Amino acid sequence: MSHQVVIIGGGYAGILAAQRLHAAQVTLINNRSTFTERIRLHQVAAGERRPEHAIPGLLRKGVTFVQGHVSALDLDGQQVIYRDDAGEHTLPYDSLIYALGSKTGNLPQQPVGAHGRAPLRSTEKSDAVFTLDPASTERLAARLRELPAGAHVAVVGGGLTGIESASEIAESYPHLHVSLVTRGAFGERLSRKGRAHLYATFQRLNVQICDHLDVQSIGDRELITERGAISYDACVWTAGFTVPMLAREAGLAVNDCGQIVVDRTLRSLSHPNVYAAGDAAWVAEMPIPIRMACATALPMGGHVADNLNALLTGGPAKPFEFRYYWQCISLGRNDALVQIASGDDMPRERILTGKGGAVFKEMICRLTINVLRLERHVPGLYRVPA
Ligand SMILES: Cc1cc2nc3c(=O)[nH]c(=O)nc-3n(C[C@H](O)[C@H](O)[C@H](O)COP(=O)(O)OP(=O)(O)OC[C@H]3O[C@@H](n4cnc5c(N)ncnc54)[C@H](O)[C@@H]3O)c2cc1C
CATH class of the missing domain: 3.50.50.60 (FAD/NAD(P)-binding domain)
Structure with missing residues (x-):
């Protein structure tokens, strides 16, 4: 056999x-x-x-x-x-x-402390906290469609998933108030030019950046942070893959x-x-x-x-x-940041942005599914030069 x-x-x-x-x-x-x-x-x-x-x-x-x-x-x-x-x-x-x-999302489990509010222990307990996993993403899409003008969407996590999500939502729903909350410095793993482009893009899309801010727990419709509570109408939790x-x-x-x-x-x-x-x-x-x-x-x-x-x-x-060549970060449908990187993933001061960056990123996304299709007929076709 x-x-x-x-x-x-x-x-x-x-x-x-x-x-x-x-x-x-x-x-x-x-x-x-x-x-x-x-x-x-x-x-x-x-x-x-x-x-x-x-x-x-x-x-x-x-x-x-x-x-x-x-x-x-x-x-x-x-x-x-x-x-x-x-x-x-x-x-x-x-x-x-x-x-x-x-999976995305590693929700904080700490007790609330001084604020005295009970934290949520999983996304299941709130209809307003979402992760970017297939079922939760569908629910988030439905929630965003029904939010009124001025409602607050808090994206937690300053990694690539958080950056991509905040910009995509802000571009598609300009009437919503979108913020990105991150424990570290915004765009900390990018080059100086890459970071500058991110700041400019978030300003253009009206995304508020709250960095160096640790979310300690999630309450019902509010994030409990070390600097006080932030209310939200939808929270997109992207911090950490588990x-x-x-x-x-x-x-x-x-x-x-x-x-x-x-x-x-x-x-x-x-x-x-x-x-x-x-x-x-x-x-x-x-x-x-x-x-x-x-x-x-x-x-x-x-x-x-x-x-x-x-x-x-x-x-x-x-x-x-x-070896790495770049990091591709989409910033809505008309902009992206292609951050050229060294083989060990360190950012270099070379970037591609704007429509050119968006087209490049789209090509990469299409390539991934096309690789899976093509390998069905030509196994071994896909190679990353190392
Ligand atoms: C919004 C978002 C944007 C991203 N953008 C990028 C990007 O631009 N570039 C990049 O390189 N990466 C990106 N990533 C990360 C990338 O998607 C993951 O690293 C990648 O999917 C990992 O591939 P994988 O094959 O290991 O696992 P997955 O793609 O996660 O596939 C695992 C499969 O296993 C199945 N599965 C899980 N548990 C079980 C079980 N118990 N029984 C049966 N089946 C199970 C799942 O349903 C899934 O089909 C992004 C991720 C997210 C969420």
């Missing part, structure tokens, strides 16, 4: 791995039947309708697709446990590729965030027949930091498949190599 590979997670990393892995019998499990273009969820939040991509239609012939929620891993028994409408099932594997990605706890619970070696620790060949340090790619993986001994990004998930997904193909056909597994 041929080698059985189960891939859990049908995001950028998981689907690319499935397209490329020809030396084994491949089954891919994902909780949704459609592929989520996560890098466009801020556009969906701001009201844009995006085409749906059914996963079975994306996958190459021969890959089996299973829609289900993976609830546990039995590492000793080499099986994945998942649920669907019909109940709980198991799926045996010889090798497992773990590509469950991440990964599923499944790997930790199963007993795989994970880092403090719960990402699977893999060697340079993307193989688990604790369980050699488990591989990981994308946001859910942490590569030990990588000379440069690998941030959670589509830009890193795609090459990792491709690489894990290349290595399994090699191992199963008697070849050597190769170390994962990667």
Whole structure:
């Protein structure tokens, strides 16, 4: 019987791995039947309708697709446990590729202290707090549509997701008051020119910047900060990506965030027949930091498949190599900041902005889905020169 590979997670990393892995019998499990273009969820939040991509239609012939929620891993028994409408099932594997990605939003849990108001402990408890995950994004889009002029949308988190979300919402809903609240300095990981462009853009879009401000907890319709309460009508929580706890619970070696620790060949340090790619993986001994990004998930997904193909056909597994070229940040539909970066992700004083930047960013977004489509016919086509 041929080698059985189960891939859990049908995001950028998981689907690319499935397209490329020809030396084994491949089954891919994902909780949704459609592929989520996560890098466009801020556009969906701001009201844009995006085409749906059914996963079975994306996958190459021969890959089996299973829609289900993976609830546990039995590492000793080499099986994945998942649920669907019909109940709980198991799926045996010889090798497992773990590509469950991440979620946005790590809500603060601290007690409120001096203000004496009860904090919300999860997004479920408020109809006005949202994250940029598929279901929450749909609810946010509906909420934004119904807000009256002057209502306050507070975007929490000054990372790329927060910046993209604040500018997209402000551009689409100029009658709303949008602010961005961040613990650090605004645009702190950008070059001087890049930061200057961000400030100019936020001024043009009337987005208020509240930086060096720590949100301690979220109350009902108010953020409790160290400098007092800020009321909101919708809160978009983008601070921090968190990964599923499944790997930790199963007993795989994970880092403090719960990402699977893999060697340079993307193989688990604790369980050699488990591989990981994308946001859910942490590569030990990588000379440069690998941030959670589509830009890193795609090459990792491709690489894990290349290595399994090699191992199963008697070849050597190769170390994962990667370098950065830029960071692309959309600032609404007509502007973007393309921040040129060094190979280890440090910003250089070279940027591309305005309409040219927006076109470049749009090309990159289209490339990601086109890579997944093209690899169905030409596996191995996509390479990032390292
Ligand atoms: C608004 C926004 C904008 C972004 N913009 C950019 C950008 O411009 N550039 C960039 O490089 N990155 C960007 N990112 C980050 C990027 O989207 C992620 O880093 C990337 O999606 C990670 O890919 P992945 O394959 O590891 O996981 P994901 O794309 O998260 O895919 C994981 C898949 O696993 C599924 N899954 C999860 N748990 C289970 C389970 N228990 N059972 C079954 N299935 C499960 C999920 O539904 C999903 O389909 C952005 C993110 C957001 C939210």
